[in-house]
Every structure is written in structure tokens, then in C-alpha cells.
């Protein structure tokens with residue numbers, strides 16, 4: 371079995387052109403920028419990657435491009451969740467075929483599993499479609515409406531999904547998180563998914579995290595983790611508060627569409643979002659840029675030696 375995923379794993383945006391089609395060449399730029407910023411992996415086609423708004427054909431192309439162009443040290447985890455189990459299995463088999471590092475899936479969220487047993491049976495089929503790859507369950511109740519105890523999930527799935535590697539845990543329930551981290555002496559890799567409370571997860575024992583803001587402010591979190599590991603909680607808190615301020619601005623300006631606009635501001639143009647998400651107007655983008663500037667995001671990135679052009683900052 372491959373070694374555990376640790377450190378920061380970004381959930382990249384899927385780059386698009388103004389007409390809404392894929393901008394595949396941009397993926398190499400994203401991958402190189404992530405690697406240069408100290409990020410260890412790319413969790414592609416998830417929420418941030420608008421995976422469920424892409425066609426299966428587009429998802430295959432995006433996965434192929436990431437695996438083909440990511441620097442070897444940047445591990446590519448392909449999210450294969452879909453409301454059709456059959457499509458998920460095809461995406462999983464494809465990820466294995468092209469040499470992705472791992473796969474992950476959320477539960478189907480139109481017809482939702484009624485209990486943990488049904489969820490585990492669903493995951494078993496997808497995991498079996500890529501038996502040589504580590505398999506992660508993607509826990510994100512706010513988006514999927516599937517909110518079971520993840521400790522129950524591990525207890526039920528642990529000996530039935532041979533390639534179960536862990537959970538991508540995007541939830542605020544740090545009690546469940548901690549129980550998962552320590553389940554069977556840390557057998558599973560529980561990647562934390564709420565950037566705004568990363569520090570809380572570190573206190574609970576996290577050693578890996580997946581997030582959208584690691585695309586543009588990874589150095590904040592790297593410094594946070596360094597301070598935490600050195601026992602300097604006061605400094606770690608300051609870094610977390612800075613991240614919270616940036617995240618608050620991003621959320622106040624619309625969430626994912628605002629985050630995609632931020633990518634252009636730091637010099638990596640990932641283009642528009644796909645409907646039903648709505649793109650920011652020029653005025654909204656300018657307001658967002660001003661707020662980020664006032665909060666010190668661009669000067670922070672410059673001081674941290676950002677390798678991106680910070681084009682519009």
C-alpha cells in the first residue's frame with residue numbers, strides 16, 4: 371500500500387475558457403505553482419473543481435492532464451463521485467489506468483444512502499473498480515446531505531473495502547474527526563477539509579489536509595503548521611486568523627466564483643465558473659481585490675516569495 375498522504379493537498383479549480391470549455395493547458399501551470407508553493411497533492415474534480423458540473427468526458431480529460439503534467443512529487447487524487455454508480459466506477463477504473471495516486475468519492479446525493487451500511491456497499495463497488503489505488507470516502511455533509519458518523523463508517527468499511535485508505539473529512543465535527551484519526555491506532559489517513567479550522571484539526575492529530583484556499587494562500591498554512599509543530603500556538607493562531615479573514619472575504623463575495631476570480635488575481639487564470647454558479651461582475655471583482663489588498667493578502671504572498679506573477683494584485 372502507498373504511504374499516507376500528508377501535508378497540504380489543494381483542491382484545484384478546473385480551468386475554463388470564457389466560452390465555458392476546458393482550458394486544459396492551464397493545468398500544467400496550476401500543478402507547477404502548487405508544487406512550488408509547498409503543496410503535496412492535488413485533489414481534482416471535487417467541489418472546488420466543479421467535478422459534478424463537468425461531463426464524464428471532461429473529467430477524463432482533466433484527470434489525464436493532471437496525471438501527465440503534475441511534477442512527480444505532487445500526488446494526484448481523482449474525485450470520481452457521480453450520481454450514477456456506473457459512471458463513478460468508470461471514472462475510478464480510468465484513474466487507475468492512467469496512474470493516478472488515489473481515488474475518492476462522495477456518496478450519491480440525489481438518492482442518498484439511508485444508513486452507513488448502504489453507504490459502505492455503494493463505496494465497495496467504486497473502490498473495487500480501482501483495486502490497486504488507495505480509496506478515500508469524501509465526507510462533506512454541507513454539500514451532499516449525507517451525514518453519518520465517520521467512526522461508524524470506518525468500523526463498517528474497515529475490513530470490507532480492502533483498499534480503504536481513509537476519509538476526506540470536510541466537516542466541523544472535531545469529535546468524530548478525532549475518533550477517526552485515532553481509530554485502530556491511526557490505521558486510516560483522515561484528511562481534514564475545513565481550512566478555516568485547520569489548527570483545531572492539528573490539535574486533534576491531523577497530519578494532512580485538503581482545501582480550496584491552499585490554491586492561493588498555502589504559505590499561510592505552512593507557517594501555521596510549522597508554528598504548531600514547534601509548540602508556538604500563539605503564532606499558529608495568528609496565521610489561522612489571517613486565513614479566516616481571507617476566507618471570510620472570499621465567502622462574503624460569493625464563495626467558489628470569488629475564489630476562481632482570486633486565482634486570476636494571483637496570475638493563474640482559471641476562467642469562469644459553470645452555471646448554476648454565477649460569475650462576479652467587473653465591479654464585484656474590483657471590490658473583492660480591494661478587500662484582499664486591505665487584508666494584506668497580496669503583500670503576504672510577495673513576502674512569502676510567491677512564484678506566480680500576482681498579475682492584477
Ligand SMILES: CC(=O)N[C@@H]([C@@H](O)[C@H](O)[C@H](O)CO)[C@@H](O)CC(=O)C(=O)O
Nearest residue numbers: 381416417418540563564565566581582
Ligand atoms: C466547499 C469547498 O470548497 N470546501 C473546501 C474547503 O477548502 C473550503 O473551501 C474552505 O474550508 C473554506 O470554507 C474543501 O473541503 C474543498 C474540497 O476538498 C473540494 O473541493 O473537494
